[in-house]
Amino acid sequence: MSEKDMRDVYTETLIEMAETNENICVMEADLMTATGTKPFKEKFPMRTFNVGVAEANLVGIASGLSAGGKIPFAATFGCFAARRTFDQFFISANYAQQNVKLVGTDPGVSAAFNGGTHMPFEDTGLMRCIPNLVIFEPSDTVSLKKLIKQAADHKGSTYMRLQRKGKNSLYKESDKIVLGKGNVLKEGSDVTIIASGYVMVPEALEAAELLGKEGIKAAVIDMHTIKPLDKKLILEYAKKTGALVVCENHQKACGLFAAVSEMLAEELPTPVQAVAVEDKFGQVGTLEYLQEVYGLTASNIVEKTKKVLERKQIRVGVQNG
Amino acid sequence: MSNIDLKELKEKAKEIRIKTIDSIGFLGVGHIGGAMSIIELLTILYYKKMKIDPINPKMADRDKLVLSKGHAGPALYCTLADKGFFPVKWLHTLNQGGTKLPSHCDMNMTPGIDMTTGSLGQGLSSAIGLALSMRLDNIDRNVFAIIGDGESQEGQNWEAAMAASQFKLNNLIAFTDYNKMQIDGYTKDIMPIDDLEAKWKAFGWNTYRINGHDFSALDNTIDSARQSFDKPIMIILDTIKGKGCSFAEGKLNNHNMPFTYEEAKEAIKILEETNV
Ligand SMILES: Cc1ncc(C[n+]2csc(CCOP(=O)(O)OP(=O)(O)O)c2C)c(N)n1
Ligand SMILES: [Mg+2]
Numbered sequence: 001m002s003e004k005d006m007r008d009v010y011t012e013t014l015i016e017m018a019e020t021n022e023n024i025c026v027m028e029a030d031l032m033t034a035t036g037t038k039p040f041k042e043k044f045p046m047r048t049f050n051v052g053v054a055e056a057n058l059v060g061i062a063s064g065l066s067a068g069g070k071i072p073f074a075a076t077f078g079c080f081a082a083r084r085t086f087d088q089f090f091i092s093a094n095y096a097q098q099n100v101k102l103v104g105t106d107p108g109v110s111a112a113f114n115g116g117t118h119m120p121f122e123d124t125g126l127m128r129c130i131p132n133l134v135i136f137e138p139s140d141t142v143s144l145k146k147l148i149k150q151a152a153d154h155k156g157s158t159y160m161r162l163q164r165k166g167k168n169s170l171y172k173e174s175d176k177i178v179l180g181k182g183n184v185l186k187e188g189s190d191v192t193i194i195a196s197g198y199v200m201v202p203e204a205l206e207a208a209e210l211l212g213k214e215g216i217k218a219a220v221i222d223m224h225t226i227k228p229l230d231k232k233l234i235l236e237y238a239k240k241t242g243a244l245v246v247c248e249n250h251q252k253a254c255g256l257f258a259a260v261s262e263m264l265a266e267e268l269p270t271p272v273q274a275v276a277v278e279d280k281f282g283q284v285g286t287l288e289y290l291q292e293v294y295g296l297t298a299s300n301i302v303e304k305t306k307k308v309l310e311r312k313q314i315r316v317g318v319q320n321g
Numbered sequence: 322m323s324n325i326d327l328k329e330l331k332e333k334a335k336e337i338r339i340k341t342i343d344s345i346g347f348l349g350v351g352h353i354g355g356a357m358s359i360i361e362l363l364t365i366l367y368y369k370k371m372k373i374d375p376i377n378p379k380m381a382d383r384d385k386l387v388l389s390k391g392h393a394g395p396a397l398y399c400t401l402a403d404k405g406f407f408p409v410k411w412l413h414t415l416n417q418g419g420t421k422l423p424s425h426c427d428m429n430m431t432p433g434i435d436m437t438t439g440s441l442g443q444g445l446s447s448a449i450g451l452a453l454s455m456r457l458d459n460i461d462r463n464v465f466a467i468i469g470d471g472e473s474q475e476g477q478n479w480e481a482a483m484a485a486s487q488f489k490l491n492n493l494i495a496f497t498d499y500n501k502m503q504i505d506g507y508t509k510d511i512m513p514i515d516d517l518e519a520k521w522k523a524f525g526w527n528t529y530r531i532n533g534h535d536f537s538a539l540d541n542t543i544d545s546a547r548q549s550f551d552k553p554i555m556i557i558l559d560t561i562k563g564k565g566c567s568f569a570e571g572k573l574n575n576h577n578m579p580f581t582y583e584e585a586k587e588a589i590k591i592l593e594e595t596n597v
Contacts, residue, residue, distance in 0.1 A: 028505070030471055030474075030503050030504045030505050030511060030512075031504060031505070032504075032505045033504050033505050033576075034504070050505055050511055050512070051474075051512060052471065052474035052503070052508075052511050052512025053441050053442070053469075053471045053472055053474045053475055053503065053512075054474045054475055054476060054512070056476060057476065079440070080440065083440075084440070113348075113350065113351075113416050113424055114424055114425070114439075115416070115423040115424040115425055115439065116423065116425075116427070116439075117391070117425045117437075117438075117439030117440050118424075118425070118439065118440075283423065284416050284417075284418075284420060284423040284424050285416070285417065285418035285419070285420075286417075286418065289417075289418035290418070293418070
């Protein structure tokens with residue numbers, strides 16, 4: 001556990017960077033209270049812009065700031081970051097090869113009490129269709145800090161899915177976390193569980209534990225960067241374990257599962273099973289309730305792992321026979 | 322409006338306020354501020370102005386309401402429950418898993434809700450579509466729409482403003498809940514929207530500006546708005562965010578506030594002891 005919430009780490013990291021890099025700016029659209037960037041504003045009032053409830057304008061202005069040489073970090077709820085500003089982010093930021101760091105908070109079921117209208121199950125998917133964009137979703141406070149810094153250094157736009165609340169820390173300060181490279185959290189030889197984000201990575205670790213009790217050795221990878229995808233690592237583990245489960249707090253159709261499956265289909269067809277939202281809209285409820293409803297739980301990961309292991313057996317059978 | 326009517330409306334508003342505080346307090350967190358500021362408006366619309374039928378919520382020739390600031394849903398749910406659209410006991414299911422009363426208004430879940438909202442800035446356009454449909458179907462009723470002052474910052478409102486005026490939608494009566502606050506602070510500090518009346522006028526609307534907690538003003542203004550010849554109508558309501566909820570009224574942090582059921586009960590007691 002960290003002492004700070006994810007959003008406090010977000011703000012603290014921006015302040016730390018801004019102290020030495022005068023181009024770092026913060027942008028909000030009437031959700032500063034939610035994102036928690038007020039301390040940044042207090043320190044750097046001239047570099048903080050709250051545009052009001054106007055997300056398209058947020059990303060448009062961010063693109064202009066970038067064209068003027070600044071590095072804007074612009075945040076709003078993920079549903080609006082992705083859906084409301086998609087064309088602005090696509091054209092003014094990405095097509096124009098600008099350097100906009102867009103942040104979508106409250107990914108997937110973590111939108112909880114804000115309900116279906118506010119529940120982004122498709123933001124990663126939309127973003128994946130933008131050429132060259134870097135997409136990442138930190139799973140804890142330590143990786144959050146390290147990844148934001150690398151995103152700031154990256155020349156080009158990025159999209160970060162940010163869990164605002166929660167103090168979970170999976171990593172040690174000394175751990176190496178590199179944007180674009182997955183982190184193997186647990187070794188295993190029977191199956192590989194790939195997960196992304198604050199909600200799913202801990203579920204994946206718990207599932208691996210449960211599977212271990214049944215004698216199944218599952219490797220667990222935190223795939224914090226969804227694009228560019230760490231092909232090398234996935235191929236290594238696909239070869240080594242012959243079966244994968246991909247877990248994400250997102251629609252199955254176009255997110256991490258899709259990215260992994262597309263790559264494997266071309267490079268090394270391997271049985272893959274998804275733990276993701278199955279073509280459904282969001283709804284209101286507590287985080288725990290929604291995780292159950294959409295199957296974003298350790299127990300569903302265990303179930304899907306067994307399913308993929310059956311498919312692996314059949315394949316091995318076919319190859320041997 | 323007679324004094325008897327006025328007293329009845331005030332009593333009703335008090336009841337709906339109490340129910341709203343109770344339902345949000347039962348859950349422990351919610352959009353209390355923006356719910357409280359539109360209670361008088363919802364009360365007069367549903368008890369005096371709108372043609373609706375709780376038994377037949379989809380009645381073809383009814384008046385319709387788009388609550389574009391969909392986060393104020395709980396206030397509307399309490400009004401609809403009181404009218405008999407669904408059982409009052411549903412109110413305690415607000416926002417809980419499997420509920421028919423989600424945080425933002427959903428036309429497919431809740432009887433009496435005419436349009437799904439929650440992503441700010443979209444409701445006025447929807448209201449225009451509903452008003453155009455009414456015209457095509459020769460239904461001589463009104464579409465009412467409620468937008469927030471913070472919400473007014475969304476550019477889509479101004480696209481809608483042009484369209485409603487171009488289409489001469491005199492059956493569209495919109496309200497701005499001008500409670501002077503949004504999430505991050507006072508609207509004037511975050512992104513000022515004044516001069517609101519001049520803006521809507523410039524876009525070709527008939528405008529009024531009244532105290533949104535004053536039933537007589539609401540009564541007269543809505544009646545007068547209904548006489549509009551060929552323009553859509555914007556009624557700007559000066560309101561107080563959190564109005565009538567002792568711990569929330571006028572507080573900058575009242576947008577989406579956690580509070581205990583005990584605190585809710587205390588605020589309700591204060592309301593109960595106040596004569597209307
Ligand atoms: C498109 C969109 N952006 C952001 C939000 C998050 N949000 C909900 S309410 C709100 C502030 C709205 O302020 P206002 O319209 O003044 O509402 P009120 O004061 O009546 O509650 C914001 C930013 C949203 N629901 N939709
Ligand atoms: Mg307001």
